[in-house]
Amino acid sequence: MSLAPFPAPPEPALATGEPDLWCTYAAIRTLAWLGRSDRVVDPGGIADHLAGRRNSDGGYAWTRGMLSDAWATFYCTQAMTDLGVPVPVPERTGDWVRATWSGEAYAMMPGQEPDVWATHYSSRTATGVCGGDVPDRARLLAWLGRLQTPAGGLAWSPAHARRGVADVRACHYGVLAWRALARTAPVAPPWDVPALVDWLRARQAPSGGFRFAADTGIECLWATYRATAALRELGHLPARPSDCAAWTLSLRGGSGAFVRWAGYHVEDVWASFCGVGTLVALGDPPAAELADAVAGRLRALAVPGGYTYREPSLAADALTTAAAILRADPGDPEVPGWRAWLDRCQMPNEGGVMYMPARGAEVRCTLWALAAGALADGAARTRALTWLGGLQNPDGGVGYWEGRGSDMISTAAAVECVALLGAPVGRVLDTARLATFVDSCRRHGPDGTVGHGNVPGTEPTVRAGLQALRVRAALEGPDAAALASLLDRHRVAGGGYANVGNRLPDLLSTYEAVATADRHGCAVDTGRIRVLLRRLAGPGGVAWTPLTPGGGGPLADCLGVLLDRRLDGELARLPVLALS
Structure with missing residues (x-):
């Protein structure tokens, strides 16, 4: 097939100069x-x-x-x-x-649930860098053996294998995980x-x-x-x-x-x-x-x-470029060029947006790009929806990229992407399995209250709770009472919201709190949030927390500007954006 439709993106002047x-x-x-x-x-x-x-x-x-x-x-x-x-x-x-x-x-x-990406990385780290062995070689070999599909290829997990989903990358990571074990003590491939x-x-x-x-x-x-x-x-x-x-x-x-x-x-x-x-x-x-x-x-x-x-x-990246668009003044002549660059971060083999061109597509980058108005073309949007549907794991959740274990951040981002693309969630994702994954992240916190962790088995946080509420709102409608209860537990007296407890506020948790409140039609204490924004602002830009020295970079600056516009009434509601 012709490869002409997929040249490199145009070249915006939004490089950060940072190593990756x-x-x-x-x-x-x-x-x-x-x-x-x-x-x-x-x-x-x-x-x-x-x-x-x-x-x-x-x-x-x-x-x-x-x-x-x-x-x-x-x-x-x-x-x-x-x-x-x-x-x-x-x-x-x-x-x-x-x-x-x-x-x-x-x-x-x-x-998290195990996947072949992580199993490859950690098998090599454990046996190579750390000079040890895996906890149970026999059980790991058996798990690797269950990655094989009936057609012969390897899948991201045994559950993917039962669905017949094989990929060259999964084969590579599975084989190299086995090889890491074989270098420690000879063993036949499973x-x-x-x-x-x-x-x-x-x-x-x-x-x-x-x-x-x-x-x-x-x-x-x-x-x-x-x-x-x-x-x-x-x-x-x-x-x-x-x-x-x-x-x-x-x-x-x-x-x-x-x-x-x-x-x-x-x-x-x-x-x-x-x-x-x-x-x-x-x-x-x-x-x-x-x-x-x-x-x-x-x-x-x-x-x-x-x-x-x-x-x-x-060397621009999708997050920095999307952030520049989102915080740009109306009519900024640079925005069309930046948006065209984001459009070209959707490449031939995946329908999502890549963090950097020619690497794998990631759901968080796709969310930021869509929020910034990228992928307006109908064919591009169809490709993105198809990719999002394929991103859903057998446990019902979504990971950062294809085959990676599910987490709440990525799952909520995928649901928001579907909404931004104008499709019903149930047309793209299996909603019953989606709800099952959200429920699997529920657990009691140290104070006895029930919340959500980013992955099953981890401590509840406000951001994971907000993300779970947004997914539930897409499935069942908003639950204003649950949101009010969650925000009350994490509201900081001095202004803003804390991800854990209610003592140290941070920009990202506060942003997600306001964005989720907007989606639920709930009011927030704008005066106290202004106090936090003043504490976060400095000569180097907007910081992630009041204790962080210097600015947090272009993403923090973007969230700070958007929050400020929302509090000033320039925005009716915040775009939903997530990072961690």
Whole structure:
């Protein structure tokens, strides 16, 4: 099929100049494959930045101040290991990883259902970085074995496998989780290997590249690397390895680095990671000329503390761009260009909006983009609705991205996305299963009251409670009494709302409180919220909490501006936005 409809997004001037965790890991790993680790820019500064993402629980977060998860913990600790830098207090990280063990496999964070993404990350972190083993090898192998679908491929979870949902990425992560165990003590793979190999080989397109699944639109380097690396670990090659190598090399751009697919001109960090990874998996190590070209391109993507995905001056992201649109003055001439850029963050193989172009689509980014007026085209909206329907997990909830375990933040974001796209929730999501997931997050708090946690088994918070109420409102209608009770428990005397208890207010909880009250037709104490906003405002922008030094960046500034406009009557109600 023609790839012309999916060029790179136009280039807005909204780059943050900040490093991205996945970009940083991808650059470091690519240089290691190329034998060019000495080309890493400022490894000491990168190590310090990665260590700064470590939380007190021993896990690591995507960005400072967010909850620990298996994804960030793996990428931070693996990048430090590749740099030859000791991981701080690895036994503490090992304790956090064990806390995500479900009894059979690993979840992204404690209390979630396990998925193959998290199981891969934490199996490798536990056995590699932390130098230990998984809690129960036999049960983990049995869980991995249940990922195999009748067609032979692997799924995100055993429940997905029962539905026949297989994906090249799930195969990759399942196989590498098994390989992590096998490196500790030899053990046979827990699948019908010939059937798995046949399923993976069948994903190779006539061009030589691979697709994620049988119904995926086009072949891309991400799918190709995941497929070839999985096949290599199983002791096999693609059915047509020379075609695969030739197709991969055909995606080199003007600098000599890689683009993700034909017709997309940005030589980004993930394309080089996947292109080099594919050649290594095929047993065709890159020549010196290619290695030097890729290393040179990666050097151009370095920023203080790590790497971003493309030239730093052009490395915009969906959240920052949506925030700029939402806080822009009416008639701002830059808005149409920014919105067009967001439209182009919906790419060929997924209908959601990507945080950064050419990586995976994420539901929070899709929510912010829709709130900012993106995806106005009918075909784009249809694709987004189809993607949202496929995002719902068997437990009824939704995760940040496809196949990731469900959480309340993402579930409420998905429901809001459906509403913004103008569709009935029941047409897109299974509402009975949706309600079941929300109920599974209910639990008693320390004070004996009943609330909701972000994932089943975690302590209640005001934001998770607000998100649950918004989902319930979409299903059954608003419950003003339940909202009033929740807000009363978390109202801070000095102004605003606290996520836990009622002592330390924060911007995000206060924003969600007002947005949810608007949806329920309930009044809020605007005077006390103004007091909090004055405390949060400073020379560096709007802070996330009164105790946070300096501003919180463009997202905090956006929420602060929107709240201020809502209190001044310029907005009838706040757009629903969620982060954590």
